[in-house]
Structure formats: structure tokens, C-alpha cells
Amino acid sequence: MKFDELDKKMRIFETAHDHIVLPDIYMVARIDGRGFTKLTKQNHNFEAPFDERFRDLMVETVRHLTNCGFKVIYGYTESDEISLLFAKNEQTFGRKIRKYNSVLAGEASAKFSLLLNDMATFDCRISQLPTPQNVVDYFRWRNEDAFRNALNAHCYWAMRKQGKSAKEATQKLNGLSVAGKNELLFQYGINFNDIPNWQKRGIGVYWETYEKEGVNPQSGETVLTQRKKIKIDYDLPMKDAYSEFIQNILDEHEEEDA
Ligand SMILES: Nc1nc2c(ncn2[C@@H]2O[C@H](COP(=O)(O)OP(=O)(O)O)[C@@H](O)[C@H]2O)c(=O)[nH]1
Ligand SMILES: [Mg+2]
Known part of the structure; x- marks a missing residue:
């Protein structure tokens, strides 16, 4: 068989089931660390429940993902996961889902591994969200997940650090309400209100406009120009205020596109 014929014949097997995200549907990627329970506690000695070094590796990985060839308009990280919201008119790779899943998992794994100086891998999945409200709900969901986490x-680590076994701590937690968990922490000398917001709400990564003074080379006049830089937000809002915050990002983006 001639190469051209073989190429045509075999290509079908690769591409026949290629799924493309329809126009005007929002895409959100969630990229999650693979086996990070072991990685954070056995292979590396990250402080539990939260370690700022681990947080910084995640944040730098998000920063990389917002800058690796896609139109990411909002990045978010909590625990070992990252969510990325793409511009509605994102066209990279013709919106082929397999490309997003594989390239983003690859980029995240490579960046995080280089930063950690050890092998670490991530998986990736894409949510296809038909309405802005779905996008708001998606991020609200992860925000509330961060809080519960x-x-x-x-609670878990307060008990473990005071000598309770993994089984005892898990059992104790299972029967408790949110108020009960707050009370338990209080007994261990921790006021949950005083825990930093980045732990309870996750961290946002987004573009921020700022004004920079420059000199017009022709007239010599001082002029203000608008520039964009990445902001890392360790103090995200929560509940309805967070939903509004996400809605604002969508609205601002619609205006820019219009
Ligand atoms: N020690 C430590 N572990 C963390 C930190 N952030 C996330 N993790 C762990 O990362 C894991 C994330 O959960 P999950 O994705 O369900 O587990 P996986 O399937 O093992 O990756 C949990 O075991 C968390 O305790 C941190 O700052 N310090
Ligand atoms: Mg994980």
C-alpha cells in the first residue's frame, strides 16, 4: 500500500471520534494532581493540612497555564486542583477536547515537576457549560469545596497531631455538622475564622489592568498607557459575593470582545 493511502486509512482511527466543543459553549478545564495524597505526605514532607511551599508550586503552575497559548480568562486553585476558564471565543486546536485534555495535563505536569524537582502528574477534564450561570455555579462549587476541605x-490534622489514629479522626469527623467541626477545632485552640482565606476559599489568578506612565517618543510628552498583569488573589470573596465576582469577569470579557 502506498504511504498516502495508508496515511489516509489509518488517520480515520485517530480522528473519527474527535469531539469538538460547540461554538458559544464555555469551556472550563479542571486539572487535578494524580496521587497527591502520597506525593504530599510520603514522597515529600509537606506540612499538613496546608503548606505554603505547596501552595506556591500550585500558584506558579496556574500562572504558567494562563500563559501557555490558550485564552485563559480566570484561573483558580485549591488543594491539588486547578480550574481554568477559557474565553468564549477560544479557538485553539479547533476546540478539540482531546487536545485540551492532553496538552493541559502535560503542561501542568511538566511545570509542577520542574518546580518540585521530582516527577508529578496531573489529569485534566473539560466541563462544557452552556450558560454564564453554569460558569458561575461551577466556580461557586469549587469555592465551597475549598471551604469544606x-x-x-x-479538624483531621488537629486530631492527628494530638495522637488520634487516622481511623479515629475519620470516624469522629463523619458524625459532625459544620457547627460541630468548628466547635471541635475550638477545643484544639483553633478559631476557624482566623484561618487564612486562601485556605478556605482557594486562590484566583486573573488579568488586571493598570496604568503605566510612558514618554511619547515623538512629542516627548508623558502619557498614561493601559497595561495588563497577572494578579494572584489570596483573598477571594465567598458565597454570593464570589458568584458576583465570577459574573464580573464574564461581563468584562464580553465587553472586551464586543
Ligand atoms: N500535606 C499537604 N497535603 C496537601 C496540601 N494541599 C493538598 N494536599 C493533599 O492533596 C490531596 C488531594 O486530594 P485528592 O486529589 O482527592 O487525592 P489524590 O487522588 O491522592 O491526588 C489530599 O490528600 C490533600 O491532603 C498541602 O498544602 N499540604
Ligand atoms: Mg488529586
């Missing part, structure tokens, strides 16, 4: 993790 932080409460559980602080």
Missing part, C-alpha cells in the same frame, strides 16, 4: 482537613 479546609474545615475537614484542619
Whole structure:
């Protein structure tokens, strides 16, 4: 068989089931560390429940992902996961899902591994969200997940550090309400209100406009120009205020595109 014929014949097997995200549907990627329970606690000695060194590796990985060839309009990280919201008119790779899944998992794994100086891998999945409200709900969901995670993790590790076994700590937590968990922490001398917001709400990464003074080379006049830089937000809002915050990012982006 001639190469051209073989090429045509075999290409079908690779591409016949290629799924493309329809126009006007929002895409959100969630990139999650693979086996990070072991990585954070056995292979590396990160402080539990939260370690600023681990947080900084995640943040730098998000920063890289917002700058690796896609139109990311909002990045978010909590625990070992990263969510990326793409511009509605994102066109990279013709919106082929397999490309986003593989390239983003690859970019995240490579960046994080270089920063950690050890091998670490991430998986990736894409949510296809038809309405702005779905996008708001998606990020609200992860924001509330961060809160529950932080409460559980602080309770769990408070007990473990005082000598309770993994089984005992898990059992104790299972039967407790949110108020009960707050009370438990209080007994261990921790006021959950005083825990830093980045642990309870996650961290946002987004573009911020600022004005920079420059000199017009022709007239010599001082002029103000608008520039964009990445902001790392360790103090995100929560609940309805966070939903509004995400809605604003969508609105601002629509205006820029219009
Ligand atoms: N020690 C430590 N562990 C963390 C930190 N952030 C996230 N993790 C761990 O990362 C894991 C993330 O959960 P999950 O994705 O469900 O677990 P995986 O399937 O093992 O990756 C949990 O075990 C968290 O405790 C941190 O700052 N310090
Ligand atoms: Mg994980």
C-alpha cells in the first residue's frame, strides 16, 4: 500500500471520534494532581493540612497555564486542583477536547515537576457549560469545596497531631455538622475564622489592568498607557459575593470582545 493511502486509512482511527466543543459553549478545564495524597505526605514532607511551599508550586503552575497559548480568562486553585476558564471565543486546536485534555495535563505536569524537582502528574477534564450561570455555579462549587476541605482537613490534622489514629479522626469527623467541626477545632485552640482565606476559599489568578506612565517618543510628552498583569488573589470573596465576582469577569470579557 502506498504511504498516502495508508496515511489516509489509518488517520480515520485517530480522528473519527474527535469531539469538538460547540461554538458559544464555555469551556472550563479542571486539572487535578494524580496521587497527591502520597506525593504530599510520603514522597515529600509537606506540612499538613496546608503548606505554603505547596501552595506556591500550585500558584506558579496556574500562572504558567494562563500563559501557555490558550485564552485563559480566570484561573483558580485549591488543594491539588486547578480550574481554568477559557474565553468564549477560544479557538485553539479547533476546540478539540482531546487536545485540551492532553496538552493541559502535560503542561501542568511538566511545570509542577520542574518546580518540585521530582516527577508529578496531573489529569485534566473539560466541563462544557452552556450558560454564564453554569460558569458561575461551577466556580461557586469549587469555592465551597475549598471551604469544606479546609474545615475537614484542619479538624483531621488537629486530631492527628494530638495522637488520634487516622481511623479515629475519620470516624469522629463523619458524625459532625459544620457547627460541630468548628466547635471541635475550638477545643484544639483553633478559631476557624482566623484561618487564612486562601485556605478556605482557594486562590484566583486573573488579568488586571493598570496604568503605566510612558514618554511619547515623538512629542516627548508623558502619557498614561493601559497595561495588563497577572494578579494572584489570596483573598477571594465567598458565597454570593464570589458568584458576583465570577459574573464580573464574564461581563468584562464580553465587553472586551464586543
Ligand atoms: N500535606 C499537604 N497535603 C496537601 C496540601 N494541599 C493538598 N494536599 C493533599 O492533596 C490531596 C488531594 O486530594 P485528592 O486529589 O482527592 O487525592 P489524590 O487522588 O491522592 O491526588 C489530599 O490528600 C490533600 O491532603 C498541602 O498544602 N499540604
Ligand atoms: Mg488529586
